[in-house]
Amino acid sequence: MYSPPATDDDTRRMTAALAHAAAALGTTVHGPPAWGWHGRTLGHRAEHPVHGVCWLRLLSIPAQKAGGKLWEGTERAAPAFPRVRKPALHALHDWTADAYAYHAELTAYIDEPLLSPDPVLRHELALTDTWFTSIRTSLSAIAATPTDRTAVRQEWIDRAVPEYTGHPPPQITEWTCAHGDFHAANLTEGATVLDWEGWGRAPRGYDAAMLYAYAQLAPATAARIRRELAELLDSAAGRATLLVVCAELLQSASRGDHPELVPKLRALAEECTLPVSTAS
Template sequence: MTAAHAHAADALGTTVHGPPAWGWHGRTLGHRTAHPVHGACWLRLLSLPADKAGGKLWEGTERAATAFPGVRKPALHQLHDFTGDGYAYRAELTAYIDEPLLSANPVLRHELALTDTWFATIRTSLSAIADTSTDRTAVRQEWITRAIPEYTGHPAPEITEWTCAHGDFHAVNLTEGATVLDWEGWGRAPRGYDAAMLFAYAQLAPDTAARIRRELAALLDSAAGRAALLIVCAELLQSASRGDHPDLVPKLRSLAEECARSPE
């Protein structure tokens, strides 16, 4: 990955500096770069086995570049695709966003001092995302039907309200300036899915979680919102079964119970 990233930087004429940022299980690698035309940039490299190149994750950033004009996100400058050693690579050169991330980990383990303006911008972004028409899929009913009983012990809801979602809406992909990063997985999901993910990942920071719930009550405090929360709990419990965020599990189980008990 490091050699492929260096190759991509050369191909795009940009100079790498600063520390690396590895994505989930090393599937992506990002670096800040300096480009002679675009200035400060971020070069993100995605890798997949050569026979699996293409599809939703591969095209996510490219398609998001024009799909969400009303959302704060990095501008996409260039793409570069290549193969080597049995892998396909896609390099994405985007504008560098000089704003701190909310957290270095999706699981929020410290309280945040988020402003009213931040929440207003996030609500606007979530509305714009939800109103976007798409043929992409982030969450499937088939997975919901199977996973919720398996990981929460509760019956799975039949989702009737579907909207577009970012699909990975947590503190690593949000900045203190309310810019939304990492657009590879966006697509149709149950209404309120993004708000539910942000809230569920914040359970170890109770004051921030309570603020998120108040500010995004229109998305979370409804039958659709409770269904979305139950779905996200199942998703994060599935991830925990593979060794991720074990400290979050008790909070997720409590949240799932609360959602299952709530009236329709």
């Protein structure tokens, strides 16, 4: 869930850390806070004397886990995807205090509404043909990008798909680069793609499958996504990737996230295992 941390102490700690980051990066924050998944991140609109209106985003993890894929994702994405609509990166600031490591990113402010306040799409969208054209361009550019980063591993697929869907794990033969968290809360009405911390190699069509799976409570929009991204979703490989995404979201649901999506995900997982000729 996109919500504050579980404890008031963590809320105060993150709020104080964001104030530290703002001062270190020479910005003034204003407006309401924007909490990320279970309060792991905190974002604020900010003013910078050179860059103008910006977005300041803070990530916090225990100090012993600092670094690695999530830490460097936005920094490495900045030069890696020149053809993708995403916020420009202006500055970074890292520090450690009281057993926590902090990573702050100052990016351009995108003055475009999000498609949804959280990943699960609960209302229908009137997405334009132009929006889908831009998204297809971005998905193609992302998939074509070489990378040594990993978003999904076959070893995880082998464990998670049987555990959470009850079906044998697909053996993925097509791997491409993926954004890794491609859902309505990370996409704007202008087709800008946000939140680049977790990108890396994944089954082909992974981003399209995630967008579609998270949209199951808005059936008309989900059907439109399926039609517009059919090249990635409506094939044996595409259904295998959908099954992988269903397993991932069902794993998340087992930890208390988006329980209302579970029946739809189970139905989608069953559909993914049907023969090609009878799948919808």
